[in-house]
Amino acid sequence: MTQTAAFDKVVAIIGPFAKNADALKAATRDTKILADLGVNSARLVDIILAFEDEFNIAIDDDTADKIRTLGDAVDQIVALVKD
Amino acid sequence: MKRLNVRLQDLIARISVPFTFGVSQLLLRGFLGYRMENLKAFRAKIRSLLARQEGPVILCPNHLTMIDSLLLIWAMTPAWKAISKPRHFPWNTPEKKNFYHNAVLRFFCYIGKCLPVVRQGPPQQTKILMTKLKALLAKGQSLMMFPEGTRSVSGRVDTKNFAYGIGKIIDDLRQDGLKPQVLCLYMRGRKQEGKSTVPRRGDRFFIDAELVDPHTPHSGLRAARDLATQIVQRLAGMEQAYFSR
Numbered sequence: 604m605t606q607t608a609a610f611d612k613v614v615a616i617i618g619p620f621a622k623n624a625d626a627l628k629a630a631t632r633d634t635k636i637l638a639d640l641g642v643n644s645a646r647l648v649d650i651i652l653a654f655e656d657e658f659n660i661a662i663d664d665d666t667a668d669k670i671r672t673l674g675d676a677v678d679q680i681v682a683l684v685k686d
Numbered sequence: 687m688k689r690l691n692v693r694l695q696d697l698i699a700r701i702s703v704p705f706t707f708g709v710s711q712l713l714l715r716g717f718l719g720y721r722m723e724n725l726k727a728f729r730a731k732i733r734s735l736l737a738r739q740e741g742p743v744i745l746c747p748n749h750l751t752m753i754d755s756l757l758l759i760w761a762m763t764p765a766w767k768a769i770s771k772p773r774h775f776p777w778n779t780p781e782k783k784n785f786y787h788n789a790v791l792r793f794f795c796y797i798g799k800c801l802p803v804v805r806q807g808p809p810q811q812t813k814i815l816m817t818k819l820k821a822l823l824a825k826g827q828s829l830m831m832f833p834e835g836t837r838s839v840s841g842r843v844d845t846k847n848f849a850y851g852i853g854k855i856i857d858d859l860r861q862d863g864l865k866p867q868v869l870c871l872y873m874r875g876r877k878q879e880g881k882s883t884v885p886r887r888g889d890r891f892f893i894d895a896e897l898v899d900p901h902t903p904h905s906g907l908r909a910a911r912d913l914a915t916q917i918v919q920r921l922a923g924m925e926q927a928y929f930s931r
Contacts (some may be wrong), residue, residue: 624895644806645835648907664906668809677918 604658604684609677616653617673622648632674658684692818695796697825700769702797707765710756710795720875723763728893732762735869735897738763742823742864745776746852746917747871748843748925749832752784752883755798758777758830758871760892776828777819778802805835816851820858823866831855833917841880843922845915853913856900868898869915872924894924 614630621627622641626634636642642650651667654660654676660683670676699706714720722728736743747758757777760767768775782802785791792870795802801818804811819829835849859866875889885891898920902912 622796643847648850648911652907653913662907667907 606681609658609680609684610673613654613673613676613680616657617642617650617683620650621668630673631670632677635671636673636676637671647648648652654680660684692801692822696772696799696822699775699797699799700772703765703769703775706794706797707760707768707873710760714753714756714760718884720757720885721890722757723890723892725761728761728895729763731895732774732869736867737893738897739865740826741865742826742866743773743776743828743869744823744852744866745828745830745869745871746833746858746921747830747873748921749834749837750841750874750878750881751837751885752886754832754873755780755830756886757891758873758893761873761891763805773826773828774917775799776830777801777875778830779815779819781805804894816855816858819855820862821928822863823855823859824864829855833914833921837881839881843918843925845918845922848914848918850907850914852917853910854901856905856913857902857905857909868900870898870917870920870924872921872928874928881924892928894928896920896924 610632614627615642617636618627623639626641628640630640634640636647636650637644642654647670651662653672655662656665658680660680662679662683666679670679695846745758747754759775760882763774776799778798778800780800780802782804785795785800786802801815803815823829831852833848833852834844835851838844856868871893872895873891873893875885875891877886877889898917900913900916902909904912
């Protein structure tokens with residue numbers, strides 16, 4: 604899976620949880636999921652589980668804790684898909 | 687060191703119970719004029735539910751006002767029992783931003799067995815708090831945690847946007863071989879419509895409790911979500927029963 608393909612899917616998954624639509628449209632790898640997109644922290648778990656379902660991977664708690672930006676999410680997903 | 691701090695806080699809180707409960711009664715009953723409906727029957731129910739088995743107790747109330755914990759502790763237990771039976775005087779996890787901005791509140795939070803939580807705080811900080819809470823629960827203490835994570839904006843139990851922290855604690859305790867009991871508490875002032883800072887002066891409170899035993903075939907985050915969902919749904923069921931009475 605390429606970084607670009609993963610990024611597009613990540614943005615699509617986060618979309619319904621993002622309160623800041625403008626930030627979502629202009630999203631880059633450095634966009635912070637909670638602070639910039641206005642995602643409720645409790646919904647981060649739903650997003651992680653949606654990543655697991657979409658990419659057929661398992662994300663453990665420590666890995667989930669490292670996901671702060673869209674780039675973090677993409678990197679972790681691409682690494683797990685490769686494994 | 688951190689565990690020692692918590693044990694010291696527990697000791698000071700228990701010694702301070704006559705003062706804490708006295709001030710609380712003066713404020714809640716005297717100044718604000720609140721009354722609990724069926725207080726004796728409710729306390730008897732709590733005694734009976736908590737006596738059924740040993741082990742950690744997690745109290746999961748609905749959340750409408752900033753002083754719900756105070757009201758619930760008053761409803762659940764008389765002062766003498768709070769001193770002799772720590773399970774009847776639960777630990778709380780108030781939002782740091784709301785309760786730790788002045789020295790008086792910080793003092794009362796300390797002697798009221800509160801451990802502050804920072805919403806959207808660093809994961810490491812949350813982990814430290816979770817470790818403390820699990821250690822307290824493992825020692826047979828009780829914890830009050832609002833499963834919705836925040837006061838309900840609509841005034842009704844929010845079954846869509848709630849936190850999963852409670853599910854994580856239960857799952858972790860079970861992984862450690864413990865059998866936590868979950869006591870759902872539904873409390874509502876008769877004049878309470880939506881969320882507020884405090885209930886209206888002179889309000890009378892309906893309160894009920896049910897033991898639940900949430901289970902899940904999942905693990906990790908999925909288990910946390912599943913367990914938290916079952917608790918919130920039970921609270922929503924208790925609310926439905928309240929409004930259909």
